[in-house]
Amino acid sequence: MIEVIPFASLGRFDNEWLAARYHFSFANYRHRERDGLGPLLVWNDDTIQPGTGFPRHGHRDMEIITYVREGAITHEDHLGNVGRTEAGDVQVMSAGKGILHAEFNKEAEPARIFQIWIMPDAEGHKPRWETKAFPKGEAAGRLVVLASGREGDGDKGALAINQDAALLGATLPAGTTVTHAIGQGRQAYLVVARGTVRVNGTQVGERDGAVVSGESAIAIEAVGEAELLIADLP
Incomplete structure (x- = not known):
């Protein structure tokens, strides 16, 4: 089953520096039918204005994964980590037993990001932060594992998370089809960052989400040039 979650139906928060859209219940937004999917609790679609951001907080x-769609975001934390993650790249912050951090857009243009929260497999992991540049043009037309806690995915260059889940991404030229196998008893959440795709024949538009359940595999066809992410979940 493919259940499309239209972008227009997402929860929303707007102020002078942040435009946030919530795929699942978050902060003051509550939707009784959208309280996460398995260990995936949060998928926020944020636009952060230049020179602004989230001041230090805990x-x-x-497991907090940030995928930068446009612009760049700069991270700093109490562990001494400082880094900049730009469009198409990913950072992972495992909060573990506690971390204080800040995220700011220090660029001249708005930053557009997906922030994804996944419940870890246990409490009290060691806190850490990592960022990684992923292949761009040479990876077009295939799925790339961006972050994962599944066995063997670290060998593929994925950033580590503490959960039996994975985040995959793809940029697809128009007319390209990629497939993704979903293990028995597992599910997935797909979000289109750019363009429009068909998932097992069901159309999913730009910034829409799609819950995938009861499917052994999905075929994703790019209607035009497209960019997408898939959270593969227990």
Whole structure:
């Protein structure tokens, strides 16, 4: 089953520097039918204005993945990590037993990001932060594992998370089809960052989400040039 979650139906928050859209219940937005999917609790679609961002604050026991769609984001934390993640690249922050961090857009243009929170497999992991540049043009037309806690995915260059889940991404030329196998008893959440795709024949538009359940595999066809992410979940 493919259940499309239209972008227009997402929860929303807007102020002078942040435009946030919530795929699942978050902060003051509550949707009784969208309280996450398995260990995936949060998928926020954020636009952050130049020179602004999230001042230092704390998290614990959460795997927080940030995918930058446009612009760049700069991270700093109490562990001494400082880094910049630009469009198409990914950062992972394992909050573990506790981390204090800030995220700012220090660029001249808005930053557009997906922020994804996944519940870890246990409490009290060691906190850490990593960022990685992923292949761009040479990876067009195939799925790339961006972050994962599944066995063997670290050998493919994926950033590590503490959960039996994976985040995959793809940029697809128009007319390209890629497939993704979904293990028995597993599910997935797909979000289109750019363009329009068909998932097992069901159309999913730009910034829409799609819940995938009861499918052994999905075939994703790019209607035009497209960019997408898939969270593969227990």
